Amino acid sequence: MNYKNFPMVPRVIFGRGSFNQLNEIIAPKRLSMDAPFIYLVDDVFKSNSWLTSRILLSYDDRIIYISTEEEPKTTQVDNLVEDIILSTKERPSGIIGIGGGSMLDIAKAVAIMLTNEGETKSYQGWDLVKNPGLYHVGIPTLSGTGAEVSRTTVLTGPEKKLGINSDYTPFDQVLLDPELTRSVPREQWFYTGMDCFIHSVESLQGTYLNAFSKSYGEMAFDLCKEVFLNDTDLSKEEAEDKLMMASWHGGMSIVYSQVGIAHAMSYGLSYVLGIKHGIGNCIVFDQLEEFYPKGVALFKAMKKKQGIQLPKGVCTDLNEEQMDAMIDMALRLEPLWENALGKNWRRKISSKQLKQLYLKM
Ligand code: NAD
Ligand code: ZN
Numbered sequence: 001m002n003y004k005n006f007p008m009v010p011r012v013i014f015g016r017g018s019f020n021q022l023n024e025i026i027a028p029k030r031l032s033m034d035a036p037f038i039y040l041v042d043d044v045f046k047s048n049s050w051l052t053s054r055i056l057l058s059y060d061d062r063i064i065y066i067s068t069e070e071e072p073k074t075t076q077v078d079n080l081v082e083d084i085i086l087s088t089k090e091r092p093s094g095i096i097g098i099g100g101g102s103m104l105d106i107a108k109a110v111a112i113m114l115t116n117e118g119e120t121k122s123y124q125g126w127d128l129v130k131n132p133g134l135y136h137v138g139i140p141t142l143s144g145t146g147a148e149v150s151r152t153t154v155l156t157g158p159e160k161k162l163g164i165n166s167d168y169t170p171f172d173q174v175l176l177d178p179e180l181t182r183s184v185p186r187e188q189w190f191y192t193g194m195d196c197f198i199h200s201v202e203s204l205q206g207t208y209l210n211a212f213s214k215s216y217g218e219m220a221f222d223l224c225k226e227v228f229l230n231d232t233d234l235s236k237e238e239a240e241d242k243l244m245m246a247s248w249h250g251g252m253s254i255v256y257s258q259v260g261i262a263h264a265m266s267y268g269l270s271y272v273l274g275i276k277h278g279i280g281n282c283i284v285f286d287q288l289e290e291f292y293p294k295g296v297a298l299f300k301a302m303k304k305k306q307g308i309q310l311p312k313g314v315c316t317d318l319n320e321e322q323m324d325a326m327i328d329m330a331l332r333l334e335p336l337w338e339n340a341l342g343k344n345w346r347r348k349i350s351s352k353q354l355k356q357l358y359l360k361m
Contacts, residue, residue: 014176034089036060042099068102074120074157094135101145108153111136121157129166138171143243144192146251178240191278197224199250201295202260206339213257220250228302260340268326
């Protein structure tokens with residue numbers, strides 16, 4: 001057995017209001033007056049001075065606001081990198097990503113592509129990155145994806161949706177301030193929170209499970225139950241704190257295992273229909289009773305408790321070609337299927353079954 005040696009986020013600060021410490025944390029990392037810090041910030045915060053007024057810009061530091069209406073693309077990363085190279089005198093001191101999973105992934109990818117040649121799409125895969133990325137900091141404002149702790153940055157390229165998985169992908173510093181999530185719209189809070197719940201179920205029910213991923217997975221699972229079934233009457237603040245830690249544990253759990261069927265099929269939905277990760281996972285997971293009976297029953301209970309209605313019939317208007325592309329995209333994610341169904345997974349699932357499932361969504 002050859003065990004993987006995973007990198008972890010070396011520094012993390014947690015606490016309500018810890019965002020106020022950002023400036024003092026990054027100051028020692030400034031390389032020179034001409035090497036700015038570049039803040040990549042979700043444009044939902046453009047008019048939110050409560051957050052942005054606390055960013056202290058010095059010298060040539062700059063905030064770039066980015067729309068996350070669509071999920072991150074490899075070409076978007078290429079354009080950002082070019083813009084940053086053309087507008088800075090020296091290579092930046094660091095990249096600071098502030099937002100949900102989309103923004104965190106963009107920040108990780110930009111930090112890597114500023115020190116690695118060529119186009120972003122050529123790094124989609126496992127361990128293709130040659131040089132360490134720039135110093136990069138992740139500040140989540142939405143809890144659930146685990147992107148703040150993971151070893152990947154998920155990008156849609158011209159040929160596939162696949163992450164840049166590498167030892168240089170994880171952040172050098174993460175700042176967890178649950179207060180930053182207080183403005184998240186309710187439905188988004190549920191969808192991205194369920195991403196975390198699904199990470200925990202897929203990890204705990206997977207064949208790759210071991211004591212390391214189990215311990216983190218169980219923690220994420222229990223925290224999600226507390227937050228979304230809320231039988232203990234948590235305050236809004238307590239729920240924000242707990243969901244931020246659930247996201248972290250869910251991410252840690254899949255570091256040493258893998259996700260499963262909901263993620264594989266949701267990548268298909270996203271690739272063909274542009275359906276975003278959180279809601280896409282919910283739409284798929286809702287139909288996966290036969291694979292994850294206990295997890296799906298709990299999911300349905302949480303959905304009911306929170307009064308969330310999922311869209312229906314998302315695949316009914318697809319033509320055959322689109323349906324095939326979606327199934328191909330899903331089946332291409334071999335490790336996810338192997339984790340879910342074991343080494344003989346090809347004998348346990350067929351394109352026909354996938355089509356039937358997609359048509360139920
Ligand atoms: P997101 O980042 O796409 O954001 C969803 C919406 O919430 C956006 O409209 C955004 O503007 C808004 N938002 C974020 N924070 C807010 C706040 N505090 N107040 C108000 N609005 C806010 O959503 P997400 O679910 O966090 O991320 C999804 C992305 O993460 C996908 O691209 C997915 O592929 C990726 N992902 C990555 C990993 C990883 O390990 N790298 C894991 C899972 C998912
Ligand atoms: Zn996910």
